[in-house]
Amino acid sequence: MTSSDVEAIVVDDIHKSYGDLRAVDGVSFTVDHGEFFGILGPNGAGKTTALEIMEGLREPDRGSVRLLGTDPFPRKVALLPRIGVQLQASAFFDKLTAREQLETFAALYGVGPARAAEMLELVGLTDKANTREDKLSGGQRQRLSIACALVHDPDIVFLDEPTAALDPQARRNLWDVLRAIRERGKTIVYTTHYLDEAEILCDRVAIMDRGKVLALDTPAALVRGLDAPARITLERGALTEADAAALPGADEVTADEQSLTITTRIPAALLTALAERGTLDGLQVRTATLEDVFLHLTGREYRA
Amino acid sequence: MKGAFKSLAVAMAKSFVRDRATLFFAFVFPLMFLVIFGLLFRDIGTEKIKLGAYGDGAVITALERSGVVELERFDTAAAGEAKVRDGDLPGIVEATGDTVVLRFAASDQAQAGTVQGLVSGITQQLNVAASGKPAKYDFRAEQVEDSSLKSIQYLTPGILSWGIAVTAVFGAAITLVNWRRKQVLRRLRLAPIGIAPILTSRVVVTIGVAIAQALLFVGVALLPVFGLTLAGTWWLSIPVFLSGVLAFFSIGMLVGAFCKTEEAATGAANIVVLPMAFLSGTFFPIDLAPQWLQAVSKVFPLRHMNDGVTDFLVRGKGAEALLLPCGVLLGFTLVVSFIASRVFTWEES
Numbered sequence: 001m002t003s004s005d006v007e008a009i010v011v012d013d014i015h016k017s018y019g020d021l022r023a024v025d026g027v028s029f030t031v032d033h034g035e036f037f038g039i040l041g042p043n044g045a046g047k048t049t050a051l052e053i054m055e056g057l058r059e060p061d062r063g064s065v066r067l068l069g070t071d072p073f074p075r076k077v078a079l080l081p082r083i084g085v086q087l088q089a090s091a092f093f094d095k096l097t098a099r100e101q102l103e104t105f106a107a108l109y110g111v112g113p114a115r116a117a118e119m120l121e122l123v124g125l126t127d128k129a130n131t132r133e134d135k136l137s138g139g140q141r142q143r144l145s146i147a148c149a150l151v152h153d154p155d156i157v158f159l160d161e162p163t164a165a166l167d168p169q170a171r172r173n174l175w176d177v178l179r180a181i182r183e184r185g186k187t188i189v190y191t192t193h194y195l196d197e198a199e200i201l202c203d204r205v206a207i208m209d210r211g212k213v214l215a216l217d218t219p220a221a222l223v224r225g226l227d228a229p230a231r232i233t234l235e236r237g238a239l240t241e242a243d244a245a246a247l248p249g250a251d252e253v254t255a256d257e258q259s260l261t262i263t264t265r266i267p268a269a270l271l272t273a274l275a276e277r278g279t280l281d282g283l284q285v286r287t288a289t290l291e292d293v294f295l296h297l298t299g300r301e302y303r304a
Numbered sequence: 305m306k307g308a309f310k311s312l313a314v315a316m317a318k319s320f321v322r323d324r325a326t327l328f329f330a331f332v333f334p335l336m337f338l339v340i341f342g343l344l345f346r347d348i349g350t351e352k353i354k355l356g357a358y359g360d361g362a363v364i365t366a367l368e369r370s371g372v373v374e375l376e377r378f379d380t381a382a383a384g385e386a387k388v389r390d391g392d393l394p395g396i397v398e399a400t401g402d403t404v405v406l407r408f409a410a411s412d413q414a415q416a417g418t419v420q421g422l423v424s425g426i427t428q429q430l431n432v433a434a435s436g437k438p439a440k441y442d443f444r445a446e447q448v449e450d451s452s453l454k455s456i457q458y459l460t461p462g463i464l465s466w467g468i469a470v471t472a473v474f475g476a477a478i479t480l481v482n483w484r485r486k487q488v489l490r491r492l493r494l495a496p497i498g499i500a501p502i503l504t505s506r507v508v509v510t511i512g513v514a515i516a517q518a519l520l521f522v523g524v525a526l527l528p529v530f531g532l533t534l535a536g537t538w539w540l541s542i543p544v545f546l547s548g549v550l551a552f553f554s555i556g557m558l559v560g561a562f563c564k565t566e567e568a569a570t571g572a573a574n575i576v577v578l579p580m581a582f583l584s585g586t587f588f589p590i591d592l593a594p595q596w597l598q599a600v601s602k603v604f605p606l607r608h609m610n611d612g613v614t615d616f617l618v619r620g621k622g623a624e625a626l627l628l629p630c631g632v633l634l635g636f637t638l639v640v641s642f643i644a645s646r647v648f649t650w651e652e653s
Contacts, residue, residue: 057490057651080496091487093315095322100315107311108495148491 007066008033008156008187009054014063016049023049024060025211031189033155036182038202039191040290046211047191048160054189055085055158068155081109084154086162089141091148092133098144099129102151109152119147123177139170143177150181157181159190163197175201195290199223207294214297219290226296228288230267232274234260235282247273309501316479316509329474330513331520334467338459338521341587342530345455355419356384356396363404364397366426373422395419456532460525461541461613462586467521468514468545469552469606470577475510476556477569485565489650507553514549522617535620541613543626547633548609554637555605558644564652580606585614608632 009031016024024046031037039047052058054065056072056079065072070079092101102116120126123143128136136144142162149157162178163171171194178201182188192198198205199219206216215222229251234244236258244253249266259282264270267285274280295301320326357364357375368375376393378384384396385407394415395408406423408416432439483489492502525532555576563569583597584590584606590598601607612629615621 055494057494075493077496080494083494085491085494087487087491091491093488094319094482096315096318100318104311104315105491105495107307108492108497110307 006033007031008035008068009037009189010066011050011054012064012066014050014053014060014065016046016053016058016061022211024053026063027206027208027211027213028063029206029213029216031187033187034182034185036178036188036201036203037190038198038205039189039208040193040195040198040205041208042193045208047208050208051158051160051189051191055083081152082155084149084152084157086146086149086157086159088160089138089145091145092141095132095134097130097132098125098136098140101133101144102147105148106151111152115151115153119151122150122180123147124173137170139166139173142166142170142174146174146177146181150186154186156187156189159188161191161193163192163194171197195294199290205290207290207297209294209298215293222290222293223288226288226293228292228296229263229265230288231286232262232264232267232270233282233284233286234262234274234279236260238279238281239277249273308495308497309505312501312505313508316506317512320475320509320513326475330467330471330517334463334470334517334521335524337587338463338524338530341459341463342456342525345459346530353415353418353422354393355423356387356393357399358384358396359399361399361401361404362430363423363427364399366430367397367423370422370426373419395423397423454531456525456530457618458585458589458614459587460522460532461617462584462610464518464521465548465584465606465610465613466581466586467517468549469580469609471513471517472510472549472552473556473559473573473577474570475513476506476553477559477563477573478566479506480557480560481563481566481569484560484650484652493650507550510553511546511549514545518545533618535616535618537616537620537622538618539616540621540623540626541616544609544612544616544629544633547630547637548605548612550637551605551609551633551640554640554644558640558647561644561648577606580604583607585610605633605636 007030011027011029013026013028014024015022015026027046027050029037039050041047049058053060054067054072056065056067056075059073067079068082070076072079072083093104096104098120099116102119103113106113106115117126117129120129123146125136125140125143125147128140133141133144146159146162149159159178163174166174175197178188178190190202202219204216204218205222206213207222208214217225236255239260241253241255241260244250244260244262247262247270249264249270250262251265252263254261254263262270267287271285274283353373355367355373355375356378357367358378358381364375367373376384376387378387378396381396381398384393384398387393388396388407388409391409391411393409394412395406398405398407404423404427406420408419410416483492522532522534524530526534556573559569559572559576563572581587583593583601584604585601586606590601590607590610593601608629612626612633615625615629
């Protein structure tokens with residue numbers, strides 16, 4: 001492929017085995033400039049290995065990677081300033097404050113200390129500038145880690161499970177940071193095992209399992225391609241099961257002690273009928289998600 | 305890249321200064337040994353021989369003036385003899401008229417010999433003087449060692465070398481393991497810098513810490529209470545000192561290259577440093593050890609650093625004595641660094 005002027009990353013049929021384990025088993029995809037690209041899958045799917053091969057940290061057994069038109073392995077010093085890699089949240093110098101960490105890493109790229117303040121602002125850690133790294137919370141450390149990956153203003157940013165092990169509030173804070181990075185025009189490649197998160201953040205996702213890419217598209221297209229029915233849930237007692245089954249577009253009706261669920265492929269008609277009856281109390285509409293896509297692709301429930 | 309070197313050195317120096325445990329083991333711990341041993345052995349070698357005395361006369365007076373014995377006077381010869389018999393005194397000098405009798409306990413032969421030689425020597429000197437003739441044979445006693453009777457003179461170079469060795473080995477090893485485990489090494493590898501600024505910044509910090517240690521230990525030893533006296537060529541110990549720091553830094557790098565966890569690195573560093581400390585003359589002069597042990601200790605870089613620093617700091621040797629310790633230490637550095645570079649890995653697996 002010679003189209004690497006257009007594409008930020010071209011991954012062509014890469015393989016990597018550790019003993020008998022095929023960590024990455026024939027993965028190919030391309031990532032465009034400015035794209036927010038997600039690699040998702042459960043733990044052990046091969047996401048991290050694929051990422052490390054793209055970063056040039058590991059050599060693939062087979063296949064090739066072009067990063068901004070260059071093979072990243074072995075280490076290419078000229079390429080390094082153009083990529084930013086977020087590492088595990090402990091990859092800091094001992095006993096240094098948040099600002100000092102950033103200034104140190106900035107200096108490695110010949111970037112002045114002014115960038116440090118800007119990065120702290122971006123990840124919302126300005127008030128923690130003088131706090132030592134070991135005194136930060138888990139979410140704050142993750143954000144500092146991302147700031148360190150961005151401090152030299154790279155074109156491509158690799159983030160490996162940035163939201164893992166964070167509480168829901170911290171995760172949402174981090175989403176804002178990730179969106180802000182994308183608005184700066186960066187190409188982002190990120191791995192996660194949270195499918196809901198990928199659905200919200202990513203332009204395109206590659207679903208990986210057991211070293212292979214099972215599907216690759218925009219989250220919406222993947223879900224649409226599933227052609228799964230919508231599920232409309234009502235409070236128990238709002239409607240009898242017989243009445244529900246008689247509604248237009250109702251395919252299947254199930255009930256438990258709290259609720260009544262109607263499965264439909266034409267939710268618009270069914271919702272209109274419900275509105276006419278005035279039975280919208282506690283109504284929830286659930287359409288298919290990436291979890292359903294995963295279930296469909298692998299035949300197993302998704303377990304992160 | 306100069307900026308990378310400087311920022312890494314500053315980061316490492318800050319990590320060091322902000323870690324209380326590291327500071328303790330680098331500065332306070334060796335200093336404790338220096339103070340304790342320095343005070344404990346302060347009077348060794350200056351203790352005087354005790355001798356009983358009965359009666360008086362020229363010999364007793366001369367003995368008293370000699371300053372090498374401490375006389376204990378008795379009113380009767382029998383009382384003094386009883387003390388000698390009990391082993392409380394090595395001997396008693398009984399001077400009656402022109403007769404001098406030394407009664408001694410033969411149980412401690414070394415002491416018996418010393419007091420006999422002393423008393424007979426002084427008596428003969430007086431005899432010569434009384435004869436009015438000039439002495440035919442001229443006799444002078446000259447000490448061959450400098451002032452090495454004082455223990456602080458060998459304690460200071462010993463504890464200085466040991467303290468610096470421990471800090472350099474542990475500092476380098478733990479930093480390397482910790483950085484690898486925490487992926488700091490990966491972060492450095494992903495930055496557009498070479499190995500040189502990483503390595504040199506660590507070496508510079510190690511040398512800086514070693515200099516601070518040396519200033520502290522020598523400064524304390526120079527206090528009147530310990531009484532270290534520096535030889536005229538003390539400044540020639542600086543090249544030996546620096547070669548030693550490099551040698552121990554390279555050992556730390558090797559340990560850090562081998563070990564995957566901090567615990568393993570601590571254990572391995574102890575295995576390397578502890579035997580060296582005991583067999584290289586840190587706490588007692590190695591000259592007192594059996595011959596074979598002295599030979600074994602020659603394989604340790606600490607022995608050469610210790611000897612080299614002692615030669616210049618307190619023995620006042622000339623520049624030609626630099627060759628052996630510096631040569632051995634730098635050669636050691638080269639060999640160990642080479643092995644470390646072969647074993648080293650950036651990543652854990």
